[in-house]
Amino acid sequence: MRRLLILLAVLASLALLCVVAVVALNTRGEDPLPADMAAAPVTPSAAQVERGRYLALAGNCAGCHTTRGGAAYAGGVGIETPFGTVFSSNLTPDPQAGIGSWNAAHFWRAMHNGRSKDGRLLYPAFPYPNFTRVTREDSDALFAYLRSVAPAPTPNLAHQLRFPYDTQAALAVWRALSFTPGGFVADPARPAEWNRGAYLVEGLGHCIACHGTRNVLGATEEKLGLSGGLIPVENWYAPSLTSKREAGVANWDPRDIVALLKTGTSPRGSVMGPMADVVFRSTQYLDEADLQAMAVYLKELPASEAATAGGAPIRRDARVMERGGKIYDQRCAYCHGDVGQGALGAYPPLAGNRAVLMASTANLIQVVRHGGFLPATAGNPRPYGMPPFNQALDDDEVAAVLTFVRGSWGNDAPAVGAREMMRR
Structure with missing residues (x-):
């Protein structure tokens, strides 16, 4: 009985310490409210x-x-x-x-x-x-x-x-x-423009909320930065801003980054899905200096490329490719071209398009199923869009046409299978 009482006392003490620690961690960095809260507002x-x-x-x-x-x-x-x-x-x-x-x-x-x-x-x-x-x-x-x-x-x-x-x-x-409360700390080794961009991207812009990886508790992994992540429930993938194979802009002209944030489109790419809403409601209204600062910051994000060994082209199921090719000719070629070349200023090319070649196929499936639309902005008031095909194509057909697109005209990305379709 004595040992049991000692054990219970130890457990109670540990529980109390945990409670005290949680309370302390939840009040750290918190300034007390002013004593005279009834003072006349300024x-x-x-x-x-x-x-x-x-x-x-x-x-x-x-x-x-x-x-x-x-x-x-x-x-x-x-x-x-x-x-x-x-x-x-x-x-x-x-x-x-x-x-x-x-x-x-x-x-x-x-x-x-x-x-x-x-x-x-x-x-x-x-x-x-x-x-x-x-x-x-x-x-x-x-x-x-x-x-x-x-x-x-x-x-x-x-x-x-x-x-x-x-x-x-x-x-x-x-x-x-x-969560740890903090504040923005400017990097003295960086110019003011870079620091302004960092402040906007890391703070008010909260870009990591979509473009960051989340752990099992739903918290963003700050150490991984803007390395991409699946947006919970929405099933859109916010691509990595540190990878040139996804949405990294290290090799972009800053003017193209500014154009993308200002209008939703640029010579190097365009936005759809949740990012289209961000441009429509937010970034199109920012002044040129702030957009330029964000471009400078985004260009200098540390690269997160994983080393990849070259290999033989991916082997594909000939029947799936044939089926996907027929669907492409019937549904897609009119806009995107017979060889995936697209149409300048209207329809994006599919050949060599990194949005097509990304490891994650979430966005491709979403766009084919539900359509994809650029934001209407002052700089691009009547954008072209992608109609939804959910009512015309079943899951097998969507997988087939995407497999065809990811394996044609020099593209060499893995096929889209039933597993990917079930996830979306």
């Missing part, structure tokens, strides 16, 4: 509000906090995750439903520490692991702008998460393991 200047409007565009805040046809920044967008659905909150200055009762210190704590006004821990679907790098000055400007938008009495929706992910205790453990 009236922001017009310049500060305009600065906040621009920063809201840079962070694509409306993309998650505005429903289609709904009031601006009134929340209610369902963000699907492997753990359930998180609904974005109302950011308008409505005093009950929105952040009308907040002040700049509350907002800064949410951005920097991921904690709401009432002390609740926020789910990282709100990307505070990236926003923690945003400066207090920019946070205050964002808050000033959000205070200027029209109030909307749209109530916040309850998250629909499975147990135990719907508990603050589980979220506290996740944060203890996966």
